Amino acid sequence: MTHRDLALAFLHRFAAGDVDGLEPLLAEDLRVKGPYLTVRSRAEYLAALRRDPPEPSGLRVLSVTENDDSVAVFYEYEKRDGALAVAQLFRFRGEQIRELRVVFDSGEFG
16 A cells, blocks of 8 residues: 555544544554544554544545655545545555644634
């Protein structure tokens, strides 16, 4: 699977609410930084998602940009009360995601 494929698989599984499906995509020492969450391991990230799972939502990819070790995806996360524009940076180690950086206007998140 290419890095682009891994990033898109992550987003589609997240939008489907498939927390268990995310685990094999993530490195054990995963780092996540976003408006609501900063974690330093895969276990910590998955535990946070299991406590407050993402509700199944629509996803419309607007743009994907990639280089040797990262992929940036700009997308609309389509929830019942509207769409939220999100930019997400993925960094990789081999065939796993080792870092997620998520940027969106948290004031729009309902």
